[in-house]
Amino acid sequence: MNLKELTVERVHGLLEEHGYICERELAVTVYLALKLEKPLLVEGAPGVGKTEVAKVLSRAFNCELIRLQCYEGLDENKALYEWNYQKQLLKIQMHKEGMGGDLSESDLFSNDYLLERPLLRALRSGQKTVLLIDEVDKVEEEFEAFLFELLSDFQVSIPEMGTLSAANIPIAVLTSNKERELSDGLKRRCLYLYIDYPSVEKEVRIITTKVPEAAPKLAREVALAVSLIRSNRSIWKKPSISESIDWARALVALGAKTLDQETIKQTLGVVLKNKEDMETVTREVGLKALAAAAQRA
Amino acid sequence: MNKTGKNPFCAAPNSYLRETVRPFVRFVHVLRGLGVRVSVAETVDALNALAHIDLLDRRQAKVALASTLVKNSHDRRTFEAAFETFFTPPDGDTPPPEKPPSSPACPAENVDGVDGDAGGEKEGYGTKGNERDWGKEILDLLAHTVEKNERLSIKPGWIKRQLAEQGAPLSQRGTEGPLLPQARAASHSASAWLKQAVKYFGQKKKPFLAPAGAALGGEDDVIGAVTQRIWEEGGDSEDLLYENMKNIAAEDLPRVTVLLKRLSRHLATRISRRYTRQHQKVRLDIRRTIRVNTSYGGVLLKLKYQARRAQKPRLVLICDVSGSMSYYAVFAILFVYGLASVVKNIEGFIFAENLERVTPHLKKGNSFVQTMSVLVEKCSQWGGGTNLAAALSEFLKDHRRLLTPATTVILVSDAQTILPEKAVNYLREMRSLAKDIVWLNPLPSEEWKFSPSIFDFMEHCRMHECSSIDQLNKIITGHMLPRAR
Numbered sequence: 096m097n098l099k100e101l102t103v104e105r106v107h108g109l110l111e112e113h114g115y116i117c118e119r120e121l122a123v124t125v126y127l128a129l130k131l132e133k134p135l136l137v138e139g140a141p142g143v144g145k146t147e148v149a150k151v152l153s154r155a156f157n158c159e160l161i162r163l164q165c166y167e168g169l170d171e172n173k174a175l176y177e178w179n180y181q182k183q184l185l186k187i188q189m190h191k192e193g194m195g196g197d198l199s200e201s202d203l204f205s206n207d208y209l210l211e212r213p214l215l216r217a218l219r220s221g222q223k224t225v226l227l228i229d230e231v232d233k234v235e236e237e238f239e240a241f242l243f244e245l246l247s248d249f250q251v252s253i254p255e256m257g258t259l260s261a262a263n264i265p266i267a268v269l270t271s272n273k274e275r276e277l278s279d280g281l282k283r284r285c286l287y288l289y290i291d292y293p294s295v296e297k298e299v300r301i302i303t304t305k306v307p308e309a310a311p312k313l314a315r316e317v318a319l320a321v322s323l324i325r326s327n328r329s330i331w332k333k334p335s336i337s338e339s340i341d342w343a344r345a346l347v348a349l350g351a352k353t354l355d356q357e358t359i360k361q362t363l364g365v366v367l368k369n370k371e372d373m374e375t376v377t378r379e380v381g382l383k384a385l386a387a388a389a390q391r392a
Numbered sequence: 393m394n395k396t397g398k399n400p401f402c403a404a405p406n407s408y409l410r411e412t413v414r415p416f417v418r419f420v421h422v423l424r425g426l427g428v429r430v431s432v433a434e435t436v437d438a439l440n441a442l443a444h445i446d447l448l449d450r451r452q453a454k455v456a457l458a459s460t461l462v463k464n465s466h467d468r469r470t471f472e473a474a475f476e477t478f479f480t481p482p483d484g485d486t487p488p489p490e491k492p493p494s495s496p497a498c499p500a501e502n503v504d505g506v507d508g509d510a511g512g513e514k515e516g517y518g519t520k521g522n523e524r525d526w527g528k529e530i531l532d533l534l535a536h537t538v539e540k541n542e543r544l545s546i547k548p549g550w551i552k553r554q555l556a557e558q559g560a561p562l563s564q565r566g567t568e569g570p571l572l573p574q575a576r577a578a579s580h581s582a583s584a585w586l587k588q589a590v591k592y593f594g595q596k597k598k599p600f601l602a603p604a605g606a607a608l609g610g611e612d613d614v615i616g617a618v619t620q621r622i623w624e625e626g627g628d629s630e631d632l633l634y635e636n637m638k639n640i641a642a643e644d645l646p647r648v649t650v651l652l653k654r655l656s657r658h659l660a661t662r663i664s665r666r667y668t669r670q671h672q673k674v675r676l677d678i679r680r681t682i683r684v685n686t687s688y689g690g691v692l693l694k695l696k697y698q699a700r701r702a703q704k705p706r707l708v709l710i711c712d713v714s715g716s717m718s719y720y721a722v723f724a725i726l727f728v729y730g731l732a733s734v735v736k737n738i739e740g741f742i743f744a745e746n747l748e749r750v751t752p753h754l755k756k757g758n759s760f761v762q763t764m765s766v767l768v769e770k771c772s773q774w775g776g777g778t779n780l781a782a783a784l785s786e787f788l789k790d791h792r793r794l795l796t797p798a799t800t801v802i803l804v805s806d807a808q809t810i811l812p813e814k815a816v817n818y819l820r821e822m823r824s825l826a827k828d829i830v831w832l833n834p835l836p837s838e839e840w841k842f843s844p845s846i847f848d849f850m851e852h853c854r855m856h857e858c859s860s861i862d863q864l865n866k867i868i869t870g871h872m873l874p875r876a877r
Contacts, residue, residue, distance in 0.1 A: 103445065103452065123445065123455040130444045131437065138465060181693050188691055273465075282463035283431050286441075289465045 101129060109155040115147060116293075116300045124288045125152070134246045134267035136231075136282060139290035141272050142335020148288075149227035149268035158266065159220065162227045163213040165234045171241055175251060177210045204255035214245060218261040226265040231281075232274045239281050246284040295322050298339055306343040316354040317343045320389040321366060329375045334366045342366045356386040413439060419478050420461065426474060428467045434460055450479075651861050652730035706798050707731065707738045708826075710787065712805035713771075714744035714778040720834040720859070721774070724804040725767060727832075727864070729760050739794055742767070743783035744776030749791070780809040784818035795825035803831045803853065812845030819852045829853035832867070 106129065107122035125148065128135035137145040153160035163174055183203050190198040211219065217226040231239070245251055246269075249261035269285060271277060293301065298318035302309060309317075317339055325333045334342075345365045351358045359382050367373045376385070420435050441456040454475055462471045680696035688694075709731065711724035728740045732754035740750045753766045768774060795801070801822060809815055823829050831849065833840070837857040840846045849855065856867045 120451065120455045123452050124459040127441045127444060127456055127459060131440055133437070136463070180695060184692055276464075279429060279431070279463075283433055285463070286437070286459045287463040288459060289468065 098129060098132075101126060110151055113151045113154045114304055115144070115151040116297060116304055117144075118297070121288065121290070124286055128286045129266065131286070132249075132264050134269055134285040135288055136269045136271065136277070136285035137288045137290060138271045138273055140292065140333065140335065142337040143290045143292060144336055145270040145290055146227065146229055148290075149225050149229075149266075149270075152266055152268065153225040156223070156225070156266070159222065159224045160227060161213050161217045161220075161224050161265070162229060165228060165230045165232075165238075167233055167235065169234050169238055171238070173212055174238070174241075175212050175214045176253060177212065178204065178255075179208045179210050183208050209256075215251065215259070217265045217267075218245075218249065218251060218259060220265070221262060223263040224265045226267045228267065228269045230272060231269045232271040232277060236278060239278055243280055243284065246281070292325055292333065293336060295319055298322070298336065301336055302340060302343045305340045306347060308347045309343045310352070313346060313351070313353065314343060316389040317346065319391070320354055320359070320385055323380065323385060323388050324366070324376055327375065327379060329379060330367075331372050331375075332368060338366045338368075354386055354389045356382045359386055359389075416442075419457075419474070422474055422478055423461060423471065426470050428462060428464075428470055428474075430461050434463075652726050652864075706794075706796065706800070708741070708791075708794050708799055708801045709738065710741045710743060710747075710783065710801065710803050710805075712744070712778060712780070712803075713742045713773050713775070714808075715775045716778060716808045717804075717806055717834070718775055720804075720806070722764070723834070723859075725764060726760065727804065729754060729763050739791070741783075741787065741791075742771060742773050743780070744773040745779045745782060746773065747783040747786040747790075748773055778805070778809040779811065780805065780807075781811040781814035781818060784815055784822065788818060788821060792825070795822060797827055799826045801826050801829045803829060804834075804858075805831070806833055806835045807831075807843055807846045807849055807855075809845075812848065816845070816848045816852065819849060823852040830867075831855040832858035832864070834859040 103119065103123050103126045106126040107117070107119050110117055110122060110125070125135065127133075135148070137148055139145050149162075150160060152158070163169075186198065186203065186208075209215075214226070217224050228242070231242075246267065249264045249267075250258050252258045269281075295315075295318045298321065299311070299315050302314040302317060303311060306314070321334050321339045321342070324330060342362060342365045345362050346354070346358065349358070349362070363373055363376070363382075367376060376382075416439060417435065420430050420438075423430050438457050438460040441460045442453060445452045445456050447453060457475065458468065458471055462468055677696045681692060681694070682690075684694050684696055685692050709728050711721075711728055713721040713724065717724065725742075728738075728750070732738050732740060732751075738751070738754075740754055742748050742750055748771050750767055750771065753763060753770060758766070819829065829852065831853045833846075833855055835843075835857070836859075846855065856863075858864050858867055
């Protein structure tokens with residue numbers, strides 16, 4: 096990948112070529128993140144395609160995708176590195192029994208005994224990689240602060256080995272579902288991208304790209320129906336893009352040609368994932384009205 | 393990037409650089425004045441980003457500035473309005489675009505490169521109308537003459553004329569005004585301040601008070617114009633977050649319920665995290681490690697780690713539904729309802745002159761309207777006088793077992809009660825039994841000084857002003873349940 100030859104149009108083209116339908120505004124931000132070699136923080140509701148940005152970049156630039164899935168309790172031992180204690184103990188035992196050669200402390204804390212975790216692997220990779228730090232809002236503030244050095248200088252400090260800098264600066268993508276507000280320090284180090292629910296037109300394109308078996312008319316009906324559901328403010332969990340795609344797939348699997356009231360009733364569970372929302376849609380929107388609105392496409 | 397691939401900001405003389413970046417810095421000042429937090433590092437990032445995009449393309453530039461300067465979706469609307477106001481001549485009497493002169497201070501290759509772009513018909517964002525004007529403006533910006541910089545950004549005269557029709561210039565206003573108490577009362581945050589200011593501006597049709605420290609030369613004019621613009625564009629879906637709960641209309645209740653439920657889930661997670669979190673890191677469990685490795689002759693081949701024990705949160709909510717709290721009673725019950733829908737171990741009480749347990753009425757699956765109608769029908773406390781002492785005394789007498797070292801008590805009341813001295817004593821006793829007492833007070837903190845007993849209560853609890861969902865959110869995420877150490 097030659098960053099010097101990148102243009103906004105090229106990035107936009109690459110994203111769409113690899114199945115990521117997006118506006119050019121998104122491409123501009125991704126382009127800037129690549130050009131400035133800064134991490135990209137992607138926020139948005141679940142299922143709008145945040146993680147997909149990293150996956151597509153990995154495919155588009157033919158880079159290895161290294162993923163760090165964040166969760167509560169994640170620490171540097173699981174994210175960065177850990178010493179292979181068992182191997183170290185065996186070495187000490189062998190040395191005690193005269194089976195090993197000379198042994199110094201630095202031998203025990205060398206690369207041979209280092210277990211690389213995703214962050215270190217991304218830094219030490221000989222190739223450019225895409226580092227996906229997924230759902231960073233799930234980790235504690237301490238771990239967030241730990242990421243500062245990595246994200247600003249692409250280096251980490253290991254007490255026994257000193258500071259390790261990235262051989263190739265990875266394309267770093269952080270995603271957040273906004274379950275909690277991230278610290279200003281983390282945000283400051285990143286470029287920010289907010290992905291909202293798509294317009295109907297964009298969603299039709301996404302559905303037809305991801306589910307080519309779905310007829311354009313059906314894709315449009317699904318997009319319109321989902322858009323109508325999302326517009327209801329009483330909905331607890333708005334349907335995501337991935338749920339629209341699942342809905343289209345389900346309809347194709349059922350052989351449905353159009354989104355009528357009966358089909359909606361049978362498949363509403365694909366797009367709404369809790370009882371309250373299903374009741375809300377049935378009560379406030381009405382399946383008949385939903386079908387009629389969708390079929391106006 | 394411009395077609396030459398050159399960075400127009402690099403290799404420039406210091407004086408040129410200063411003049412070039414000045415408008416951007418002013419724009420950053422405007423954003424800060426509007427409550428958007430922008431650091432110096434982000435300003436530098438923005439300039440670097442501009443160097444990599446096509447400066448003739450207004451939308452690209454806007455995205456570049458947005459992605460580097462604005463790191464919060466709530467601030468995006470403010471940014472949009474600020475950008476449109478700052479970088480577009482507001483009265484539409486833009487002078488015809490002129491060919492940018494090559495500045496002697498500007499490196500010739502940069503100007504040539506950008507100029508070359510300006511002449512051609514480009515595909516993309518910047519091909520028509522205002523987009524082309526934007527390109528010209530940016531070219532002018534790079535030429536950095538003072539008068540052009542002024543034309544580029546905002547026309548102080550125009551803004552001042554507009555504002556003069558509605559009142560005195562912003563810069564001449566004092567630090568106190570009709571809006572300030574309202575804004576302070578309504579929110580802790582600058583963004584909420586902005587929302588309140590917009591609302592005030594819209595209702596009264598008068599200029600609002602600039603926030604302290606925001607009056608930086610002409611920037612207060614821009615801030616005023618941006619605020620007006622936001623008001624003119626109408627409210628957004630997040631307005632309810634900043635709305636004082638006593639003003640919430642009945643038709644907005646379903647939306648408020650959804651918002652509060654989301655917030656309650658967040659709160660439940662936070663509480664859960666606080667209680668379960670025993671250690672900052674996974675620690676080696678020495679006892680289990682030694683035990684499991686006895687079969688290897690004591691050589692520690694298998695390591696065992698301490699596991700976290702999941703504990704369920706325990707919450708007690710006591711809500712004041714007396715006459716003085718009538719405006720907020722629905723909010724208080726919504727809060728209880730929202731929490732009860734996501735937290736299992738929750739006990740709810742309401743009080744006015746006496747205490748009543750409402751936990752049995754908070755059945756899962758019931759809508760808020762159903763819950764509320766049951767509460768109104770079954771409970772006799774609504775709209776009575778406030779006797780917190782009697783309520784707490786009754787609580788300690790009948791429900792003392794609920795107060796354990798793992799219990800967090802959340803008290804929702806305006807603290808306007810008879811017998812406050814007695815109530816303070818009971819509160820002290822409760823504090824000694826419970827893990828924490830958090831008091832959510834819908835009264836503006838400026839008014840607390842008129843009730844001296846509030847300060848006595850504050851010795852035994854953490855009291856927060858809370859009259860909007862946004863404030864509740866901030867209390868929950870920032871103060872109410874700080875992470876355990």
